[in-house]
Amino acid sequence: ICFFFSSQKPKSELVRTSLRLLTSSAYRLQSECRKALPAEPSPAPDIQLVTQQVIQCAYDIAKAAKQLVTITTKENNN
Numbered sequence: 001i002c003f004f005f006s007s008q009k010p011k012s013e014l015v016r017t018s019l020r021l022l023t024s025s026a027y028r029l030q031s032e033c034r035k036a037l038p039a040e041p042s043p044a045p046d047i048q049l050v051t052q053q054v055i056q057c058a059y060d061i062a063k064a065a066k067q068l069v070t071i072t073t074k075e076n077n078n
Contacts, residue, residue: 012075014067014071015068015071015072017067018064018067019064019068021060021063021064021067022061022064022068025057025060025061025064026057028053028057028060029054029057029058032050032053033054035050036054
């Protein structure tokens with residue numbers, strides 16, 4: 001998704017904001033998933049906390065995707 005949009009300039013600040021949320025949430029999701037699989041010498045992560053963070057990241061990704069669909073649909077209909 002990010003590659004597709006990076007070749008075009010977003011038309012509105014709302015699109016840019018949604019893209020930033022999508023990108024930052026994807027990076028956070030990747031980071032949280034890595035925490036769930038620590039290296040052997042590391043202490044075990046708090047799985048409940050990591051799970052909550054993964055759920056929040058997934059929610060933020062879905063929210064940003066929905067915003068992009070809504071915005072681009074409205075822009076294309078105008």
